[in-house]
Amino acid sequence: MTSAQSGSSTRHADPDENPYVEDPPTDFDPVDDFSREAAADQAALLRAAVREHDHRYYVEADPLVSDEEYDRLFARLRDLEDAFDLPTENSPTRRIGGEPLDGLETVEHVAPMRSIDNDTDADAVREFDERVRGGLADAAGSGDLPGFDPDDLAYVCEPKFDGLSIEVVYEDGAYVRAATRGDGREGDDVTEQVRTIGSVPARLRGDDHPERLAVRGEVYMPRAAFEAYNEELMERGEEPFANPRNAAAGTLRQLDPAVVAERPLDVFFFDVLAWEADADGPERPARHRDALDAFESLGLRRNDRVEVVDDVEAAIDYRDEILAARDDLNYAVDGVVIKVDALAHREALGSTSRAPRWAFAHKFPPRTATTTVEGVTVQVGRTGRLTPVAELDPVDVGGVTVSRATLHNPAEIEALGVNVGDRVRIYRAGDVIPYVPEVVEKRGEGAYEFPDACPVCGAAVERDGPLAFCTGGLGCPAQLERAVEHWARRDALDVEGLGPERVEQLREAGLVASLPDLYDLTADELAALEGWGETSAANLIAELDATRDPPLDDFLAGLGIPDVGATTARALAAHFGTLDALLDADEDALREVDDVGPEVAASIRAFFDREENRTAIAGLRERGVDPEPFETDAGDAPADALDGLTFVFTGSLSVPRSEAQAHVEARGASATSSVSGNTDYLVAGESPGRSKRDDADAEGVPIVDEADFAALLADRGVDWPPTDD
Structure with a gap:
């Protein structure tokens, strides 16, 4: 387990009230020195802390403590329970790991997957x-x-x-x-x-x-x-x-x-x-x-x-x-x-x-070392997120020379109180990217003061909880290069020949200062650059021309909207149909899209509200890059063939679940992610989730397999499986 700041608003244990959550003491007094009452009190704190650590490690993959610290807390809890015969019915010592994520279906194992002492x-x-x-x-x-x-x-x-x-x-x-x-x-x-x-x-x-x-x-x-x-x-x-x-x-x-x-x-x-x-x-x-x-x-x-x-x-x-x-x-x-x-x-x-x-x-024992922070570098990511990195006096950690370590975000810096000149402990544990878990000797004044302006473009920095972001958007060179690379990715517009080195070269040559500038490039301009020839220049122009009428979901995925990957982009495209409808959608309308919650809806709305992003989208459309409306082949079935029906899908179907949802929604049905009293059918593919089936049984919702689902649609004139346009 590794150390990190918690981003969870609901916790099993509050670090202000429970000493075993963050930087826990692990040098315990002998169990024999405890009364039963004192042992029960300490065990209660340890149970809550271990549950929190289990959740952070297994569910969020963002642990709070090292493996060694966790093992000591767990062993102490087990020793107390054994020595004083404390009740263990709901104790983590009777459990085997963490809880499944809410975002995925839950299935029961064929046999228990136990931990190992x-x-x-x-x-x-x-x-x-x-x-x-x-x-x-x-x-x-x-x-x-x-x-x-x-x-x-x-x-x-x-x-x-x-x-x-x-x-x-x-x-x-x-x-x-x-x-x-x-x-x-x-x-x-x-x-x-x-x-x-x-x-x-x-x-x-x-x-x-x-x-x-x-x-x-x-x-x-x-x-x-x-x-x-x-x-x-x-x-x-x-x-x-x-x-x-x-x-x-x-x-x-x-x-x-x-x-x-x-x-x-x-x-x-x-x-x-x-x-x-x-x-x-x-x-x-x-x-x-x-x-x-x-x-x-x-x-x-x-x-x-x-x-x-x-x-x-x-x-x-x-x-x-x-x-x-x-x-x-x-x-x-x-x-x-x-x-x-x-x-x-x-x-x-x-x-x-x-x-x-x-x-x-x-x-194996953990691998740590102590060294001095010689400086702090702030990196700018594609979404504008600023990440501080500690520049270190090089030190050997487990046979590897370490000269840089992540400080995660401004909140982590404040929590550590770390500054240039401080002696810090570096924790690597076989990791390629080490981190700083603690300051061992304070030599600098206070904590490092995070910049108010982006180190690349000078735009103002905004804080969002523990994180910091550059507000320069696509006007920030660092964000621009990342945005162009993202636009060209295979799961977006799939533009071959636009790797990081070439994008940097185009920006430094003054040919691409914004995303729309890609579509003003000429073969002659490209051929004049070092490392380019007539063939490679012509190929890139052809690749770009092929993206002037992209599918709406590919266009949205290519924009690099925070929290919007290919799956969410397709869901948005299927729900709104056109780019203009999406641009005009408020947060309430966005939250109607399956799997788009309040935070994602706010993120999407904030992206489209930024002037530089609106300008980039308008510039793309002016250059003939205008996404096609999203369509799903409805065959001969009327658009209201499934009007009034609500479906929930679980398990593996013959087509991706998002495609199944779009297919029924195009014919007037609703497709939701959870079963309720308003659900008409739960469609269960292979290896369906037990929780949805249990909910369906509780609500009296019919459960149909894919064959029965296909027959149900056929009765209403709808083909299954979907066919391409």
């Missing part, structure tokens, strides 16, 4: 080994494990990946579902997102596979790809991800699979959650090592650093080897996992409510 101390691993051997000896004595031979005990050692844990389900060899770990019992349905990851096979290899297979894996962003992707973000003036884990978690929670497909995710599979085979199918492997071999034969990617050892000391040596090699690995790791190999041994040992008794994580 962990420690950085080798003696804790030896104690784990003693518990395993004692538990197996007890099982042998009771007859649950007849003929147990201690010499048969073996451990499988694997790197502990620092990514996002997922469940992937195959039925009859075909990929059917993926879900995040969530709270261990239920997780977010990320089926379409995971489907885009190249290392996740659409079908298992061969014909010899179980009828139903659920496997656990870790989605991650390879280190080299992460560095390249972050560099691309910074070139566009956008805030980079702090580390590969945040990049993977943030990507997988994108609601638009097209966005996920563009980001370099990968996956390792490392455990069986369920293996169901008929009489003729393959039996579940009796050892974990064999299960991993089966993964390989089935086409499921496994890690090549796995080792089988015969004793706990060899397992500890393995951890030390991975620790020494961690910087050479192309994926982030924060320890190793030691697992009992034999399935029969695992079953005999069983699990607690939170963790299996047959596995233990031997974690």
Whole structure:
């Protein structure tokens, strides 16, 4: 876990009232010194704090404390509950992680996805080994494990990946579902997102596979790809991800699979959650090592650093080897996992409510260093967001020389009280972008004074909560370059040949001072620039000419409106139909669009109210770049064929959900995101969300599958699935 300012308005614990939320003390007095009443009071504070940390880590992917601090808080809470037999019915120690996000469907796991007990101390691993051997000896004595031979005990050692844990389900060899770990019992349905990851096979290899297979894996962003992707973000003036884990978690929670497909995710599979085979199918492997071999034969990617050892000391040596090699690995790791190999041994040992008794994580120590802040640089992103970066006296942190660290935003600077000259602690923990968690020696006066004017264009800076923004809009050179690059992206206008270097070159040559200037370019002007030829110049002009009549949703996505990606752009286009209708829409009208809440509506309205943005849009239209009205093919059905009906969609359909919603809305129906008493039908595709089905049952709303939905539409003269215009 890493440290960050909280942006949540509703919290499990208030940092002003609970000392274990931000910068928590972890040097606790012995449990034996406590009375039951004092222990209960401290446990209540710890429960609330751990819930807050779970939420920030698993749900928001924006944690408040380090992994080490979290582990100490969790262990203290567990020690208090055990020592004083405190009630644990609603305690985080009975839970397994965080809660699913509201923005994604929730699905129930095939089998629990439990956490793993962990420690950085080798003696804790030896104690784990003693518990395993004692538990197996007890099982042998009771007859649950007849003929147990201690010499048969073996451990499988694997790197502990620092990514996002997922469940992937195959039925009859075909990929059917993926879900995040969530709270261990239920997780977010990320089926379409995971489907885009190249290392996740659409079908298992061969014909010899179980009828139903659920496997656990870790989605991650390879280190080299992460560095390249972050560099691309910074070139566009956008805030980079702090580390590969945040990049993977943030990507997988994108609601638009097209966005996920563009980001370099990968996956390792490392455990069986369920293996169901008929009489003729393959039996579940009796050892974990064999299960991993089966993964390989089935086409499921496994890690090549796995080792089988015969004793706990060899397992500890393995951890030390991975620790020494961690910087050479192309994926982030924060320890190793030691697992009992034999399935029969695992079953005999069983699990607690939170963790299996047959596995233990031997974690790495955190990587920190102390150095001096020599200066602060303020970067300007595409949306005008200003991000402060501490320029440091270079220092070695875990074998990597660090000279810069993010300070996140003005509120973070104020909270830290950091200024130039201060001695600060740098926390890296394997991350490419380090951050400053605390000032260890105050040498400067007060906190760094954030600029009132944009460092690039001089326009006024506005604060929005903890963040700061340049008000220069497209008149700011930094924002202009990022805006042009965004306009040319594949998920916007898809203009090939307009990368960051060329955009910068066009601006510096005085050829592009605003977005509309792109459409005033001539082949002769381009050919005269260094590195250009007649062919490349003509190609770019042709690419630009091809975008003069763009689809409305592509046009909106290309404008770079804050909080508006490709999916929201399509929803806006489908709802309003024309650019003029959208330009005139107030916040109430914008909030009628599905998935557009108050904050997004205000962001859209603010973007269109800025004079420089209105001027840019008018300039584009004057140059013949005018988006076509959004249309959905209605076939021969009248526009009111579905008038008065309200649909809610859940699960995976044969077309994207946004397209299904637009299809029925074009014929007079309403499509909402939640079930209510006004809903006429819940349309359930593959792997539907349980919460919507429960709501439908509670409200007496009919649930129809896609075939019944198609028949219902056919009765009203509406085709399904939709066809292109």
